[in-house]
Amino acid sequence: MKIALLGEPGSGKGTQAKSLAKKYGFPHISTGDIFRKEIAGNTDLGLQVEEYVKSGRLVPDELTFKIVSQRLEFNDCTRGFFLDGFPRTVEQAETLSAKLTQEKRPLDKVLYLQMTEEEVVKRLSSRRECDKCRRIYNLISQPPQTPDVCDLDNGKLVQREDDVPETIKKRLVVFANLTEPLISYYRGEGVLETINGDRPIEEVSKDIYGILDPLKK
Numbered sequence: 001m002k003i004a005l006l007g008e009p010g011s012g013k014g015t016q017a018k019s020l021a022k023k024y025g026f027p028h029i030s031t032g033d034i035f036r037k038e039i040a041g042n043t044d045l046g047l048q049v050e051e052y053v054k055s056g057r058l059v060p061d062e063l064t065f066k067i068v069s070q071r072l073e074f075n076d077c078t079r080g081f082f083l084d085g086f087p088r089t090v091e092q093a094e095t096l097s098a099k100l101t102q103e104k105r106p107l108d109k110v111l112y113l114q115m116t117e118e119e120v121v122k123r124l125s126s127r128r129e130c131d132k133c134r135r136i137y138n139l140i141s142q143p144p145q146t147p148d149v150c151d152l153d154n155g156k157l158v159q160r161e162d163d164v165p166e167t168i169k170k171r172l173v174v175f176a177n178l179t180e181p182l183i184s185y186y187r188g189e190g191v192l193e194t195i196n197g198d199r200p201i202e203e204v205s206k207d208i209y210g211i212l213d214p215l216k217k
């Protein structure tokens with residue numbers, strides 16, 4: 001089951017990819033999570049990507065592809081994976097497609113979680129994450145039991161540095177200019193499935209199961 005999830009920041013692709021990985025037993029590969037971890041660990045890669053991530057710009061294609069390509073070589077990816085936040089440009093999609101076609105394991109489906117801009121801004125401004133386990137909350141639709149405290153490990157709930165209004169705006173422009181063209185790219189490839197992402201998480205998940213269950217072997 002080789003799947004990529006596409007969607008604007010805040011569309012819920014990370015939340016969906018995480019639970020799909022658990023349900024179907026394939027790894028969840030999030031380029032955003034990889035970059036944030038490297039930044040937090042002050043690694044060489046972290047230092048290279050920090051400015052891009054914090055300002056809401058895209059990390060250069062070549063570097064991003066190298067990271068994903070190395071991850072896809074791990075044994076746990078042989079039979080399937082859920083890519084979250086990658087590809088994000090047509091160039092990334094083309095390089096990925098060349099690699100996967102050569103390895104005879106092309107993407108089965110690309111799930112596009114479509115949302116209205118109004119809902120995206122609302123979700124991103126109310127998104128918080130645990131500074132220990134990184135669980136995601138939403139102050140409106142999925143609040144923690146105690147304000148600012150993670151239900152799982154009492155970690156502190158913080159706002160991502162790129163979830164502030166100025167950077168949110170920049171990320172939406174980046175999406176419109178660089179990532180939106182991927183929708184027609186994958187439609188042309190015949191693998192695109194568009195899902196209305198404006199609805200509650202469980203409803204979106206149900207639609208996704210309807211698409212992915214038939215791929216189970």
Ligand code: AMP
Binds near residue numbers: 031054084086171
């Ligand atoms: P995300 O968590 O997917 O919203 O990603 C957070 C940030 O990481 C983005 O705003 C970019 O700076 C960087 N990033 C994540 N995925 C990619 C990608 N495929 N290409 C370039 N930059 C990326």
